[in-house]
Amino acid sequence: MRFDLTTKASPEQVLRAMTDFTDRRLEIWHKTLDPQVYEVRSLGDTSAVAREGSPRVPFWVVVDYDWSDPTLIRWTEVESNHGDGGAGSMRIAPGDEGGSRVHVEWTTHAVRTRDRIAMFLLHHTMNRVIARMWRQALDRYAESAVT
Template identity: 45%
Template sequence: MRLHFTLDTPATPEQAFRAFTDFGARRLEVWKITLDPSTYRVLEHGETNALVCEGTPRFGIWNIERYDWSEPGHVTWATEHSNYCRGGGAEVRIAPAEGGGSRLTVTWGHDAGVGVRGTAVFWLQHLLARRLLPGRWAAAMARAAAMDDGARPPEP
């Protein structure tokens, strides 16, 4: 399953890029709706790449993702190991939007599920991701922009 969407956000391209490439404690705040603190671990971190274990709250699922941001305005990640899917990842292109903010062009998805639970989660994602993911990412970008502006991040 692959999902393609475009998202306009008030976050500047720099703020959006940082939201995807900052693997410190700030990441847990920016992505708090979709990132489970109990599974989050940075396994490796370099100048333009990272290997990170990330999970989703309430589902007990996790992926070990290899992130790369060696190209300006372009972030990719690929699933190296997962407890529910056979692979996948995402590509995000970040560009200035007309009138300010930024435009994200996203391709995201996971391959077939592993086992009964993984297959159920895979099909649930297939049914709900098109409706939920863009909104969740828009909220994360709003939190990233607010944090950089010194304002209190909006609640989900």
Template identity: 30%
Template sequence: MATIHLKQTTAATPEQVVAALTDFGPGRAELFGNSSAEFLKVHDRGADWADVTEGSGGIWERLRYDWSDPRRVVMTTTDSNIWGGASGHTYTLHRRPGGGTDLDVVVVREGRNLKGRVVGALLGTVGKGFLGKALGNTVKAIEARAGAPGGGRG
């Protein structure tokens, strides 16, 4: 099982970040490179939760999104072709005193089959750089959508 911790700062507000994380409409792939329209399906949705399948490159997962806490978005994997167990993502948002948001992101990947275990092992070794770059791209896209000036990186 791989657990990857990422930190990022953005000029976007926590509300703008949550709005982007929970926007499952057209253009999602522009915010999240690992969410192609081919796999995207919203199964059900409430005021502060959603049941969504998404993925790309032949890897998909069904996630239970929960944003009932305005400072945290938890995405729990409920089904996947390679992920199982404790897999998911947690975004914790901290409002910056001068504006913007500090993001703490935890990604857990537990393989449910051989492919998942191999990909999980790779993520455990080189995944922080790969996922960190993807998070940086997402932050830039959120800032562009929100009209926020580029925030600090890292």
């Protein structure tokens, strides 16, 4: 999956929203993060490992996040109920007229045929939907002036 989005959120706000692993993560990402699945397993200054999944979706992943470069968030799937890993990245840049430009790339490696079909559909048809949901969450974050 690959997509670009623009948001009202500054690059610093995008980084904070994406790397907030407190209970606020469930508020920020309430449309895309299932509280029944969410669990932080470890948290460092520029890294985290968390179990995440989306509401009404049968898949979950344990993801190792790294944001040691504040303009680039990388993640690696270390465990899942549907595949054999995956990885992604989010490049954050200042927008031309304020806010931010965000470029996302994300791959998964499903093992079972059923899961490969579902992952294909997710990665090839849902990228616009996911981009829109992420933009809305980041815009809300910027408007709420969460610090």
